[in-house]
Amino acid sequence: MTHMNERLLKQIEFIKEIDKLKSIFRKSYLLDRSRYENDAEHTWHLTVMAILLQEYANERNLNLLRVLKMLIIHDIVEIDAGDTFAYDAKGNEDKFERESQAAKRIFGLLPEDQQHEMNQLWVEYEQRQTPEAQFASALDRLQPLLHNYVTEGKSWQENGITSDKVLARIRGIREGSAELGKLAETIVRSAVEKGYLSK
Secondary structure (H helix, E strand, O other): OOOOOHHHHHHHHHHHHHHHHHHOEEEEEOOOOOOEEEHHHHHHHHHHHHHHHHHHOOOOOOOHHHHHHHHHHOOOOHHHHOOOOOOOHHHHHOHHHHHHHHHHHHHOOOOHHHHHHHHHHHHHHHHOOOHHHHHHHHHHHHHHHHHHHHOOOHHHHHOOOEHHHHHHHHOOHHHHOHHHHHHHHHHHHHHHHOOOOEO
16 A cells, blocks of 8 residues: 555545544443443434534524534544543543644644644634534533433433533533523423432
């Protein structure tokens, strides 16, 4: 393969590298409670949600392709940085720094133009200033909430998570979708009523 197109070789190296995402496990259980979901499964679920739920985005002229690209690449940095549990205050202190270093290395495997695009998308997602980033982030907060609710709070209970922490975490959903924000708040109230989540 040494005499192949250098650009293509870089792209193939990146494609091989991101296979590692399948081995990064999150703190959300699969809905059947059999194990934690991995980052690749999470990413797939988010992209399906984006396609199905785009009508609920606050921005009517949402660039869905941009949302999908952000969702597909946003957790790639966890190959190096690991998954930081949403409610881990200490782990979140240096999360951006760890993930920035990971983005530099992993996206650096790509040809320069694609490296720049991926890094730009990742930073846009992290900053949550555009309607696309806000909607992508809303879905990223809603999906684990759904998992916790359907599994009757399994991960919440194992980690001592209370409703005030969950409400603080989901507050940002409204930035991307008022409708999904209302749904999330309803789910939290129901989870407390059913005893899945403690006050």
